[in-house]
Amino acid sequence: MSIKKVRRMILLSVFCCALRLLFHPFPTVQPFLAFLMIGVLYASLSEMLVVMTVSMVTSAIFLGFGVWLTWQITALTLVLLIWRLLARFLSFEKVLFRVLSLAILVAFCALFYGVLMDSCIVYVYHIPWVLYVLSGLPFHGIYAASTVCFFFFFLGLFKKPLSKKGIKLI
Secondary structure, three states, X not given: OOHHHHHHHHHHHHHHHHHHHHHOOOOOOOOHHHHHHHHHXXXXXXXXXXXXXXXXXXXXXXXXXXXXXXXXXXXXXXHHHHHHHHHOOOOOOOHHHHHHHHHHHHHHHHHHHHHHHHHHHHHHHOOOHHHHHHHHHHHHHHHHHHHHHHHHHHHHHOHHHHHHOOOOOO
8 A cells, every 4th residue: 555545544534533523513414424425436445444444433532432333334334335336327417317316325325324323223222123213214314414415515625636537426
């Protein structure tokens, strides 16, 4: 691995940790997942998994460790894998279709992350799964909407570096 990649991963990890610490008072408004999704398009999946893990563990030093940390890392890994597989196939000619399909996929990934986390909590506390997931849908809906907004914000910031790599999303 080159020094340039290591430096990029360190800077991205610090930025992700800062995002998590900055937005932790607002649990439904988290730009972390949106930034990771953009990062998966720009860098490799393995790099962003390292960035995600390092930033999660580092921010857990300040926010608290718990069983949920491994659940979050596992759930985010699954979400980023799904994102990596599906985001490359969104190549509609019309910009409107491309933007709508990206928004739907980002919202789906954010909702899937919430359902995965709820499933872990249900497993530990033996709560009825359907009731717990349904009660969390308003929270996850707001989380998905904020993730979509942050995704397009970060996409605007990284539009030029992404286009240099041949990735045209908008």
